[in-house]
Amino acid sequence: METIKLKTNINCGGCISKVTPFLDKLEGIDTWEVDTNDPDKILTIKSNGASEEDVKTTLQKIGFKGEHVNSY
Template sequence: METLNFKTNIQTSDDVAAVTQPINDFEQVDGWNLDTTAPDHLLTVQTTDTRIADQLQEAIRQAGFQATLVKR
């Protein structure tokens, strides 16, 4: 299992709801957490394949938000 961390601009529960389905659609995602109280609104994704980082960023962008990979 690998971890991907993203800085995001996701701030509210409505924002989290908007990205939930796009993230859950990835078969390689085993779990994820979004800390909206952290300064960087950190999204942590547990995955079996870190190569999906760019695809996750694009899915979040299409949901109307930004995500920047900070750690693989």
């Protein structure tokens, strides 16, 4: 299992509710969460097959951004 961390613009409960159905449907994601208290709004995904690019593409389709976090 791989951990993917992305800096996002998902910054509130409304944003989380918007991305939830899309991330929940994305094959290869076991769990995910967004730390909205972190200034970088870090999205942490436990992946079992989904790639970082899969997640970024899904976020872009619904109006959100995801940037790679080098080390966290």
